[in-house]
Amino acid sequence: MKATPLAIPDVFLFEPKVFGDERGFFFESFTQRAFNEAIGREVNFVQDNHSKSQKNVLRGLHYQLPPKAQGKLVRVVQGEVFDIAVDIRKSSPTYGKWVGEILSGEDKKQLWIPEGFAHGFVTLSETAEFLYKTTNYYAPEYERCIIWNDPTINAEWNIQDEPTLAAKDQQGMLFENAEVFA
Numbered sequence: 001m002k003a004t005p006l007a008i009p010d011v012f013l014f015e016p017k018v019f020g021d022e023r024g025f026f027f028e029s030f031t032q033r034a035f036n037e038a039i040g041r042e043v044n045f046v047q048d049n050h051s052k053s054q055k056n057v058l059r060g061l062h063y064q065l066p067p068k069a070q071g072k073l074v075r076v077v078q079g080e081v082f083d084i085a086v087d088i089r090k091s092s093p094t095y096g097k098w099v100g101e102i103l104s105g106e107d108k109k110q111l112w113i114p115e116g117f118a119h120g121f122v123t124l125s126e127t128a129e130f131l132y133k134t135t136n137y138y139a140p141e142y143e144r145c146i147i148w149n150d151p152t153i154n155a156e157w158n159i160q161d162e163p164t165l166a167a168k169d170q171q172g173m174l175f176e177n178a179e180v181f182a
Helices: 032-039
Strands: 002-005 012-015 019-021 024-026 047-054 058-064 072-078 080-087 098-104 110-113 117-123 127-134 143-145
Touching (some): 012 032, 072 080, 072 098, 072 117, 080 110, 080 127
Antiparallel strands (some): 002 012, 012 110, 058 117, 058 143, 072 110, 072 127, 080 098, 080 117
C-alpha cells in the first residue's frame, strides 16, 4: 500500500495494490503494521462506521473534542465523494487550512484524518457508500460541527447546486467561533 502525505503532512492518502482479473479483484484494505509505519505512530481503531448518501448530500465539517477526539481512516466502497480535512489545531502551522481528495469505489483510495481535524464530504455520484474507522467511540457530548461553507476556511467543494444538509450541519458554527484544539 502506497502512503502519501498531502499538503497538510499529517493527512495521508493511502492507495492499495489491487489484484484483479476477469473474476474480480482482491486487495488488503487495512494492515495495522503498514498503517502505523506509514503515519509514524501507533493507532488503535475502536469503531467502524458505514453510511450511504444520495448525490449532493454534504456531511460535515464534523469533529470530536478531547478527551474523545477521533482520528478517521475513510474510504468509499461504492460511488464517489469529495472528501475534506480541515486542520483545527491552533498550534499547527497549517491551522485553518484544508486538503481535499476525490475518493471512489473504483480507485479504492483511503484518507487518514488524524485527531485535531474537522472532516466532511459531499457525494458526487448518484449514491455513495462510505466506510470509516475511528480511533475513539462516538461521543455526542464532545461532537462539534463547523459550517461547511465557512468563509475563513474557504473550502472549494466544487459543487454546482446547494447541497443537501442534515439539521446539525445547517447549524454548524463559524470557524472563528468554534471550539478547537490547542
